[in-house]
Amino acid sequence: MNDGDIGFEVLATAAYKGERVAARRLAGRSQLPESDALLQVLTQAAGAQGLPHLLAERSALRQRDEQRRVAKIEEKAQQLALRKQRMQPSAESWRGWFDGSAHPNPGQIGIGALLCGPAGERIEISRRSGHGNSGEAEYMALTALLEAAAQAGAQGLVVYGDSQVVVNDVNLGTQAIAAGRGAKGLEAHRARVVELMESMGTVSLRWVPRHRNGDADRLSQQAIDRTVCADRLGAASDF
Incomplete structure (x- = not known):
């Protein structure tokens, strides 16, 4: 797949906030479509490794972040359940x-x-x-x-x-x-x-x-x- 075939949504998802801001500024200065400007910014950020490698790397990073987020939510839910269980007296309690x-x-x-x-x-x-x-x-x-x-x-x-x-x-x-x-x-x-x-x-x-x-x-x-x-x-x- 050529870099030009990569959709804007894929690029926008992979881009950091600062890169999106830089792309909007570039588009404003050069009269480029924002998708082309973002493609240039990310291609420059990818360097010699190439844009596909950058996109794959950031996709893997997002997946790890999402897994950690889900794990934290599950851990908090378990802690809350344990707390409620401790707060609820058992049938044998006075x-x-x-x-x-x-x-x-x-x-x-x-x-x-x-x-x-x-x-x-x-x-x-x-x-x-x-x-x-x-x-x-x-x-x-x-x-x-x-x-x-x-x-x-x-x-x-x-x-x-x-x-x-x-x-x-x-x-x-x-x-x-x-x-x-x-x-x-x-x-x-x-x-x-x-x-x-x-x-x-x-x-x-x-x-x-x-x-x-x-x-x-x-x-x-x-x-x-x-x-x-x-x-x-x-x-x-x-x-």
Whole structure:
């Protein structure tokens, strides 16, 4: 095949961006068709090896680039699938949700937690837990959940909470905690939670938005509501 028989699309596909720009400039200066100008530019770039060799070389390069691109896409898809698989608890896993409330903040603490097992086990926690702030309330709820899970012999526990402060604090890691990056004033609570998690083996703690933590929130609010009712009854009995 003569160089002149090579179609413009083949040349344009093989050309680099700078070569296409050079061809357009050449066509403008010399009044050549752009296809002829591009043919001249690529023929000059090919040198002694010849244009067919240049086109074959660049075609092979494009194929390798495409293969690498496809491989990267497949690798990302596999990583995403593995991540989703890890995030999805197995049928044998226990799952738990926790929430703590302080009314006002700081104030009376109510904690709520729900623990569900693979065989239909369901443990609800809803109780008062003294006075403190919202961070302490969340930690107390998580602690109560883990203690109940340990007593129930829960395995492969996945715990969900809507407190980013607590979830991030627990998941910091020992090096970050040693560097003083943990939440201030909650060190004792974190130490207790970490101790419980380590004693139970594999425990995963994950954040969820509040609307996906409804049962635990309801249980914590019930504890506060019972406190309010008890206080009102106590006040009424004084008359």
